[in-house]
Amino acid sequence: MGKERLDKLLAATGRWSRREAKELIRGGRVLVDGKSAGSGEEKADPAESEILVDGLPLGYQKYTYIMLHKPAGVLTATEDRRQKTVLDLLSPELRRRNLSPVGRLDKDTEGLLLLTNDGELSHRLLSPKSHVDKVYYARLDKAFGAEDQAAFAAGIVLEDGLICMPAGLTLLGDGTEILVTLHEGKFHQIKRMVASRGGAVCYLKRIAMGPLELDPTLRKGEYRALTEEEVAKIGGKP
Secondary structure, eight states: OOOEEHHHHHHHTTSSOHHHHHHHHHTTOEEETTEEOOOTTOEEOTTTSOEEETTEEOOOOSOOEEEEEEOTTOBSSSOOSSSOBGGGGSOHHHHTTOOEESSOOOTTOEEEEEEESOHHHHHHHHOTTTOOOEEEEEEESSOOOHHHHHHHHHOOBOTTSOBOOOOEEEEETTTTEEEEEESSOOTTHHHHHHHHTTOOEEEEEEEEETTEEOOTTOOTTOEEEOOHHHHHHTTOOO
């Protein structure tokens, strides 16, 4: 990855602020290849050098990938003065890593949300050219049937004349529960698509984004780091 300033490397872990990192270095608590670091401006490559803080490995990781089970009532945003955001659900350490949500879920929508500081990956996953599939589970106020499946497959025309890309619609049980597979992401898209067929969404949850599936062991509001295999699947960096 090349050499970076020591204070920047320490702060990037999320465990210390830039100011705290400089104090650690000035206090002689940071060693680089066995030698006490001189200042925060000193540069090192964590892939090439051993960096210890109070005798423990720095554990630097440039990119962070977090899977969050977003609960309803929380904004998909990095900050908001009045309402709770998805970043407020994370630990202070993670909040310092400049993570951003990849895409958005409506405030009342639950489910899979990826957060990362890998801007390149985020852009790629959200690019219309990528057509990354997103799968949602929904409960409706009426039963859908074969005609609705055909309409979704043909491309729903919304009330404002906007034409949606063809979408997958799987009927569950009596048709009041469905799985919807989108290849794009428009504002309130599923709710508007269902409304165009005379129905209403009572509950909505995203369960997959591309090859990434929501971990069924994560309760609402819980999160975990992606595994190496999951990072590789979505094209992230090790």
